Every structure is written in C-alpha cells, then in structure tokens.
Amino acid sequence: MKLNGNPGSNGQNGAVTKIETQKLNLYYGEHRALKDIEIAIKENQITALIGPSGCGKSTFLRCLNRMNDLIDSVQIKGQVVIDGKNIYDKDVDEVAVRRRIGMVFQQPNPFPKSIYENLTYAPLKHKLVKKGAECDDLVERSLQKAGLWNEVKDKLHSPGTSLSGGQQQRLCIARAIAISPNVILMDEPTSALDPISTTTIETLMQELREDYTIVIVTHNMQQASRISDKTAYFHMGELVEFDDTETLFTQPEKQLTQDYIYGRFG
Numbered sequence: 001m002k003l004n005g006n007p008g009s010n011g012q013n014g015a016v017t018k019i020e021t022q023k024l025n026l027y028y029g030e031h032r033a034l035k036d037i038e039i040a041i042k043e044n045q046i047t048a049l050i051g052p053s054g055c056g057k058s059t060f061l062r063c064l065n066r067m068n069d070l071i072d073s074v075q076i077k078g079q080v081v082i083d084g085k086n087i088y089d090k091d092v093d094e095v096a097v098r099r100r101i102g103m104v105f106q107q108p109n110p111f112p113k114s115i116y117e118n119l120t121y122a123p124l125k126h127k128l129v130k131k132g133a134e135c136d137d138l139v140e141r142s143l144q145k146a147g148l149w150n151e152v153k154d155k156l157h158s159p160g161t162s163l164s165g166g167q168q169q170r171l172c173i174a175r176a177i178a179i180s181p182n183v184i185l186m187d188e189p190t191s192a193l194d195p196i197s198t199t200t201i202e203t204l205m206q207e208l209r210e211d212y213t214i215v216i217v218t219h220n221m222q223q224a225s226r227i228s229d230k231t232a233y234f235h236m237g238e239l240v241e242f243d244d245t246e247t248l249f250t251q252p253e254k255q256l257t258q259d260y261i262y263g264r265f266g
C-alpha cells in the first residue's frame with residue numbers, strides 16, 4: 001500500500017467543520033492531561049491522532065463523546081462544538097451525545113449476545129426502531145455498511161463472540177453505525193488484529209468516510225498516513241501540529257513532530 005496515498009486529502013480543503021474544540025483542558029485530579037486544545041475537524045474526513053504513549057490522544061478522543069464524564073476525578077474546561085453546539089453546555093443530554101457519536105475500541109468488545117442482538121440492543125433501548133421488520137432491516141443495513149453481511153447473514157443468531165477477531169471488530173463498527181451516528185470515534189481499532197483484518201477495516205473506513213466523520217487514534221504512523229486526510233500530532237497534552245496528512249508526514253513544521261516522525265523518540 002502506498003505511503004501517503006490517502007485519496008481523500010485532495011480537493012477537500014473547503015470541507016465543512018464538524019467538530020471544533022476551543023481552549024479544551026482536561027484534568028485527572030491535579031494532572032492536566034490536555035492543554036488548551038484547539039482543532040477544527042472536517043466533515044466526511046478521516047482525522048488521525050498520533051503521538052507518543054501518554055500524550056493524551058485517547059483522552060482527547062473521549063472528550064468528543066463525553067466518555068470522560070464517566071470518570072470521577074475528571075474536570076473539563078473549554079468547549080467541544082459539534083454541529084455548532086457545545087456538547088458540554090448544561091442543556092445537553094450526554095446520553096444523546098453518545099448516541100450521535102459512535103465509538104469503536106481497541107479490543108473488539110461485542111456484547112455476550114447474538115450478532116442480531118448486538119445490533120438491535122441499543123436502537124431498541126433508545127426506541128429508534130420497533131421489533132420485527134424494522135430491526136431486520138437495521139441489522140442488514142448496518143452489516144452491509146460494515147462489510148460483514150455476506151459473512152454472517154446465515155448465522156445472525158449465533159453469538160457475536162463466535163466470530164473471528166476481525167469480524168468481531170467489524171460487528172462493533174456495525175453496532176456503532178446501527179445507532180445512526182454522524183461521527184465515529186475509533187481508538188486503535190486495528191491494533192489487536194492481524195494484517196489482513198487490518199486491511200479490511202482500513203478499506204471499510206475509506207468507504208465509511210462518505211457518510212461519517214471519523215476520528216481515529218493510532219500508534220501506527222503508516223496507518224495514519226495510508227488512511228487519513230488530516231493528522232494531529234500530540235505531545236504531553238498539547239496539540240503540537242495539525243495539517244493535511246501528506247504535509248505532516250513529508251514536511252512537518254515543528255521540531256517535536258519531526259523528532260517523532262523521523263523516529264528520534266516515542
């Protein structure tokens with residue numbers, strides 16, 4: 001696969017801003033893990049977050065769907081504006097935020113239920129669909145989008161955990177899609193997968209970009225380079241550099257970015 005061959009980086013400079021953070025700071029107790037992060041993430045693009053271990057990539061990602069709210073010691077200051085509205089405003093329902101913004105984790109984590117129920121559980125709970133034909137339709141559409149339908153259509157009532165690791169991760173992507181989000185967050189979604197499953201998911205992400213805004217944390221710089229339109233380099237809680245992926249990997253402006261990309265640390 002060609003390094004820096006991301007097809008989406010051309011001609012999308014005028015894309016609409018989907019997510020914008022303003023002076024975003026996050027504290028775990030006394031520890032300031034994010035420092036004045038300001039970034040504008042574009043709609044229907046893939047944005048990769050890279051940087052050394054502990055620099056705050058996952059913390060930042062979790063700010064985008066208010067997942068950090070679940071941690072007692074966390075204090076967040078600043079704004080995360082999605083579709084023009086700060087998701088930390090008092091009148092915003094955090095459960096509704098998490099519904100609009102799907103998340104896929106490092107380890108595939110299907111529920112201990114059937115493939116079918118993995119996809120219908122949350123939509124039924126949120127009353128997005130009714131049992132029966134609507135659920136059947138949702139299951140087929142979500143699995144089609146996640147590129148898994150042909151592999152599982154004859155065993156929808158088998159446990160999700162009976163699938164291979166790569167299939168389980170695509171089931172988790174289908175589950176994220178089933179709640180009709182418009183943003184999908186992915187935290188190292190392929191790091192537990194073999195190279196073939198990784199390629200399948202990378203290809204799938206290119207297709208999903210048509211319909212969703214995707215933000216992905218990855219340790220794999222070649223992956224960021226292959227799949228993303230924009231890349232953000234984080235270091236010790238700061239956003240050091242954010243640019244078109246091709247520019248960031250070939251002509252990084254900041255010394256810290258150069259050191260990381262050229263392997264001088266991290």
Ligand SMILES: Nc1ncnc2c1ncn2[C@@H]1O[C@H](COP(=O)(O)OP(=O)(O)OP(=O)(O)O)[C@@H](O)[C@H]1O
Pocket residue numbers: 028031033051052053054055056057058059060071
């Ligand atoms: N639940 C938590 N409680 C306290 N501190 C935390 C918590 N989660 C993360 N941290 C700290 O916040 C900082 C950023 O962590 P984070 O996991 O966001 O980094 P990361 O860049 O995603 O790292 P990695 O690449 O290793 O996953 C680190 O110093 C980490 O120890």
